[in-house]
Amino acid sequence: MIEILITVLVLAIGILGVASTQVVSLQMNSQSQSRSQAVLLAEDLLDRIRANSDNPGDYALAQDDAQGADGGGCATSFVPANATVAANDIAAWENSLACLLPEAERTVAVDPLTNVVTVTIDWNQNDQAMNPVVVRTQI
Template structure:
């Protein structure tokens, strides 16, 4: 009295559809994981862009500091002092055909502010002198950051600021 294979099959029929449900659950878990991975990648890109902008601001601040060290007497007499305004000579926009006039300090400031306009979105800068100590501040709009808690931030983005102090 051996059992044939045909008699064991009815027990397999009871489990039909279970593997399909398992596959659907696995696909659901996988898709949620992939959505999480995409969100993580988007955050990494945002942080990378912010880091790049901060590096550019740092390089631009050190650029004007080096220019002031080269023209030390003019820097100490206040020729490099400038406030936050639309980039003089550029109208706030990048000008690849910038014409330079004036003395070396005026040319340095025009080139520097044009480089800020070309590199940073809505970039502005100031140089404040106190004796032989200079405070160089560069600010720009970081529109990839959404800061809903800051009521002072402009509607179109968040203002990032980089400040450095140096002695000439």
């Protein structure tokens, strides 16, 4: 009888170990997905700036929360209607950022002398030791 109890105890400990491994795996997968989304969003904005390379300074944004559609968060049927291409690009990009990475903060720095653009995206992560995504390129 004691052998059965010991076997059940060992089996239960093994199952708990497998379950905890699965939980950690899901957390890492979620963090990886968020990081990939941030990189893709940064590259998307840089592509928009390259397409409008005559005015890279118009894309500079101070560090702030992503506002989304008209400052109201994520809008699934968002159509920007601003006066300039840069303003439309920023509005559409911020809406995508608000939809894909809620509570994200973004900074876009443009060096007018070298045309180096730095896009920084930070979001609420469970692991505070992870660094924000920073993508830098010369336009």
